[in-house]
Amino acid sequence: MNAIVDFLGGDIVVTAIVKTVVAFAALLLTTLIVVWAERKVIADMQARIGPNRWGPYGILQTLADGIKLFFKEDFRPRTADKWTFALAPVLAMVPSLLAFAIVPIGDHITIGDRRIDLIVADLNIGILYFLAMGSIGVYGVVLAGWASGSKYPLLGGIRASAQMISYEIALGLSLVPVVLAAGSLSTVDIVAAQAGSVSNVSFFNGVPVLEQIAELFSFVPNWYIWSQWPAFFIFLIAGIAETNRAPFDLPEAETELIAGFHTEYSGIRFALFFLGEYVHVVIISAMAVTLFFGGWGGPKPDFLPWIWPIGWFVFKTGLFVYLFVWLRATMPRLRYDRLMWLGWKRLIPASLVWIMVTAVVNTEGVSRNARLVVFGILFVIVLFWLGKGDPRLTGAVTPQRRRVHGPS
């Protein structure tokens, strides 16, 4: 055993390989379950039954779909660009998978005398890496639209490039305040910075009555959702737009562009796009949890102490995935120009202002979280007011005209 480990390059390499394989398998399995869960949940919301043939509650449906797609004919249009056409689905899928490397899914486990952190790679530039992977993923969609040699995919590709590039900026900017607050780009450090309770963090230190009141809230964890919630909402909106899901599913837009950028894709290549989208959903959810909801943090009973963080992480991520599904069941699709308006005129300025607010408040040190909460409320009121100022957003409902009796 030791000989093999030494041959492979020692402990570190072996742990890395094991972690990678386990993470990869777990992510794929999660995706299968997420696809099935989405169909079940949406079916429930729409007064339907959903998949129920394969396995208990139809849980094997996704697997059956995958197998079907695998054996389907891999069709390529004559006008398509051969290599780019083949490259695009891989580019859409692989970066989403890779981005998972920096998500800490738990604390650490100890096997023998080895301490194994439950993260594939704790990069000191983790956030940057996450953004980079998201940006590469855009290429997959854009190239797919371009390489198909067909008109509807081209339109989808154009929409995708415009949408994803502009929302990429908002996404990146929304992470800056979190990094400022945590003082680190590493996801592990960011999770560590959210440990503890809100009342421990100099909220109302020295103020006699408020101090005792703050003490009552000691059960509330010190997550960034409290002090950074404007950043959270910007992150969430931009993140949904990044994944191309409703209400930002313009590049796909079934009823407008047939299937948008992947109209010409079938078989396993379509499956890669499909998988890429759902992996992306999981990643964005996991990042939202990591950055704003304390990652794997949560109550840790004595029984099996290493499994609770993982459980908390999965639970929180699951809630976010549910939110994605819920949105899809509720929202109509935004229009192209409205999408651009929201991205460039609201989200990007909002995140820039919020970065400045965070930076200024952070330099003062004492009771900064309290200040941030106050600023956050003010900030969102201003945003709301700005939004209401747009006459097209207020859109007054049509006055009713009804005629009751007789010919006109």
Next chain:
Amino acid sequence: MTTGPTVEPVDASEVARRAQHEAEESFGESEPRLDTEEMILNVGPQHPATHGVFRLLATIDGEKLIHAEPIIGYMHRGYEKLVEQRDYRQITNLVSRMDWLSGINNELPLALALEKLMEIEVPPRATYLRVAMAEMNRILNHLMFFASFGAELGAITPTFYAFREREDIQLALEMATGGRMHFGFFRPGGLKEDVPAGFFDQALKGVRQVIERLNQYEDLLIGNEIFKQRTIDVGVLEKEVAYSYGVSGPIARGSDIDFDVRKDDPYLSYEDFDFEVCSAPNGDCFDRFWVLVHEVAESAKIVEQAIEGMPSGPIMGKVPRVVQAPKGEVYVRTENPLGELGMYLISDGDRTPYRLKIRTPSYSNVSALSHVLKDTYVSDMIAILGSFFFVLGDIDR
């Protein structure tokens, strides 16, 4: 508007733009400029937003729609000629297939025309049942468009709710007629047969459910901010334009044309019932949809009243064994769910009509599309197509 498939849409402004573009090129600009050109996009005949084989030849510049030309005729089945070879009882089933979402409403004007020509007295029970069934069919039709409009804007859930509501009413009609789409229930002189026991209960259950739940569905779609953004001030059909194209039904009422055949030229016994004509002033997608949704509630009210005041008695007037219209001509118009449906029947005393000219609502309504679609976005195009509530069979027949 029905042109061959190869016609290039040429627009004066487009020609001017191209000329200007070429002129700029030939003078040799100092700065290199991006060479752009318009793309011609075939929306349909197979496209999810066209509800069938409707084709739109669109000239687009990026996301902007410069010109769009509706092309119809892919589903022409020659009904107007076909009915000249069939006797009157067979025609009932033919016209029912024109607008397949409102079969029973299509049979109605034919029955009315024959009754007028043959001077048949229709017993009151038959008239009341006809009103109830026509209005139930109108609810079915409108709920279908409620469903599809939401789906076209990307909201998938209302579709399933609408279909759930449809089901109870669908069941009631199935009990009486045995059909779910093509009922073949209205005969000249009355109905095929009396409704079975339990029909009224089922129908009342269906429409009361619709009345009860309609508000929730309205909130789900009409109250949605994104929905408002995508429909308000989008695809405005001005009142004058609507008049000039002969637009009718919910689309015309959405453009402030307060006209409803049921009120303005009552047939059957519509003057007995208390209902309102909904209309809206702006003529955009939102107003058309708003009218459509509110008409559902009005129809449901009519069904309730008709069933509560249902007279007893025979359901068939005195009709000769052989349905044979005397020589003459008659024009009957009714309020189809999608607009005014007119039938001009000329009889030379035979068992078949000499000529039956059918004025279908969808045909006139989609002719206004080209005007409305000018200078919109591709996404707007879908919203406009969805809000024009047309049925392909009704356009082409």
